[in-house]
Structures are given as C-alpha cells and as structure tokens.
Amino acid sequence: MRRLFSCQSASIPVRKTRGLTASGSGRMTPPNAWGGSTLSGTLSYVYWLTQRSAIAQGDDPALFAIGRAVRLLVDAHPLTEHDTTHRSSMTSDDPIIESNLIQPCLYETHSHTPLCKHATGMPTEYAAVAFQRGLKGLTITCHNPMPDGFSAHVRMGLDEFDQYVEIIEAAKQQWAGRVDVRMGIEADFFPGYESFLEKQISENAFHYVIGSVHPQVPEYVAKYWLDDPFENQVNYFRRLADAAETGLFDCISHPDLIKNQTAEAWDPQRILPEICRTLDRIAKTGLAMELNTSGVNKRIQEMNPFPAMLSEMLQRGIPVVIGADAHEPGRVGDGYLDAMDLLESVGYQELSFFLDRKRMTVPISVARQSLVAHSQR
Ligand SMILES: [Zn+2]
C-alpha cells in the first residue's frame, strides 16, 4: 500500500520526499530556520546550494560532484512517514511535501520546440528556466506530426519525430536530478485523423497528450469557416466536445481560442449556453481542461478560458491543468501565480497535471507556496 505524507498546509495525500526545502517567505533561509532544522533538511539545503552554484558557474562538474555526494547523504537519512487519505490520482513516485516543507511540485505542462517552426529554444533551455522559476518539471508538448501536409507550416514532419525524441532525451539527461523533463505532445483533433492519432499516441511513450482544436489552421478554415462569427464560435465549441469524446487525449487545451479569431463578435454571455452544452459533454468524458496563460498575449488579452467558463467547468467537476504554452524559454511558468489566483477566484482549490498519462493533483495553496519558495525571480 502506498504511504503518503501528511502536511500542515495540504489536505491531499503527498508522498515521502527528501531534498529541497525552503521557507514560505519567498527566500532561501538558513537551515536552522528551515522547518525543523533536521539533518535531512540541512543536507538538502546544502545540496540545493551546490546545485545552484554549479549552474551559476556554467555547469561546473566539480560542484555537481559535491552535490551528488551530499545527495547520497540526504537519501541515506530516514524520514518519518505518515499515512493520510489515499487519492487515486496521486500516483507519482515523486513526492511533493515533507512534513510542512513545501517542495517544488509544479510542471510547465505545455511547451514547444523549434521543430514546430514557430518556437525558439531547445528543451534544455526551457528546463533551465523551469529550474530557475521553482518548477519541478517540464513537459515538452510540441505540435504532433501529421500526414497529408496537414498544417505542415506549424509542426514537425513525420520524419522529424525521432529528432523530437532525441532533443527531449538530451534535456532529460542533462537536467536529471534537477528538472524532471518529460515528453508529451500537443495533438490536433481534426475529423478524419482519429485512427492516425490513435496509432501515433499508442506507439509512443508520451507522458501527457494534449488535444487541441486550432481554428486558425487552413484545414479548419476550409472545412468550417462561415461568414457568421457567432456560428464559427458555436462550431468551435462543438469540435472541442468532439475532441474530448474521442478518448484520445488527457486534456483539452486553450478551450476558448476561437475568441481571438472572432474577437469583433465575442460576447461571452451570448455564447455561454453553447459553452455549457460543450462542458456537459466534456465533463462526461472525465478529461481535464487547460488554463492557458498565453492568452494574455493574444488579441483578447485574457487567459484561455475566460473566468465565467472556468466557473462553469468547476460546477461540472472538470479538472484544470495550468500551462504557459511556451514557445520560447522565457515563457516557462509564465503567469502561473496569476492563473492560480484566477482559479481560486472562481472556487477551484486544486490543480492537476499529468505524469505517465495519469492525473496528479495538488492544492493551489501548496502549489503557490512551492513557486514562491523556490523561484529565483
Ligand atoms: Zn495549441
């Protein structure tokens, strides 16, 4: 039976951990002020300092070696475990909280690579930012290769997929022990490609599969676009539900993206009844939906989806995954604190992310503290 840690600030099960700890004040503090001044905590602090220093010194191998030696001592020091309520969605072997000490626990769940032809920076550069900003991990989710030249201008070719695997694996190795780098994919949902997607997803070891409807791609425009912008909005939300009902994906991304293509006719109150019908369908699938922070940089400058839609999602019990949709390293983790504020403002108390295609949850209060405690911004 899995054993989980209890903690003061979280009601969810969390797991045994060793390693990074910090105060909730936003700054690293000396070990003796560090939540109990345990030997483990002190060693963890030393480990953390050596890792930071090694990176500051341009990946100094000697400092990394010292860090590894300290890490062995940390791992050798036993910690107390407490049983707490089991939750099936918490299945990672990686813990979040030790006693009342908040660990890095969040992932950048949505990020791209230059293979999609409209992003910059290699996965290892994204991982560096994830580390600096107090994230535990990074899931790369570039646009999936598609056959028939489907919007080929914004995605890797089928023959480039091996390269995708390689550059993620390289980052994973380079950041091992510091940032948990995982391979995911952002897969386009478009009618007629379901069997292709099913094969592609089943044949590759993705940790997270995002299902996306991109109303701006030429194929979507050719098939669906009408003169009436409201009808385009209706069509888009129906396609989102279609995507969810395929059962191929873990999460539906940026789920009101259409507002940027039909901004002149965007009236949240008018479209909300249609959105509610879409959410009814999505809720039945059990899928998560994304709160995508990149929306603040788009034509309608707010996250996707908008607050009233988030509230409707909450009423239907739809889990939310925060993602920055980073197309350059500087956007890793961008807007996460604002996203958590927004989620709490509509009543969400926890957020989700996926590892090994299993949904994990963390209380927003814990997630926020983990970022504040470990971010070097
Ligand atoms: Zn997308």
Ligand SMILES: [Zn+2]
């Ligand atoms: Zn994306």
